[in-house]
Amino acid sequence: MSINTTGTSTTTSGVISLERELSWQESALCAQTGADFFFPAPGSSTREAKQLCGACEGREACLSYALDNDERFGVWGGLSEKERQRLRRDRA
Secondary structure, rough: OEEEEOEEEOOOHHHHHHHHHHHHHHOOHHHHHHHHHHOOOOOOOOHHHHHHHOOOOOOOHHHHHHHEEEEEOOEEEOHHHHHHHHHHHHHH
């Protein structure tokens, strides 16, 4: 399997696999708001973003994606950067 310039697999099964892995993003509540909401300025509150995540059906998939891809910034799956770091450390 090879990767083309868009980052997708050139084989049909690879593209389907990638699409399935990211399908949660289509129905995620964060897709309906601005990115600034989930990537607040340092020291700003993440409370509202976390509340929205708590009501989202894609929260678990989002958190798994963030942990698997080492997302270091913003609120993902209802957790802040520090909370995800703590979770990674506790799992190790």
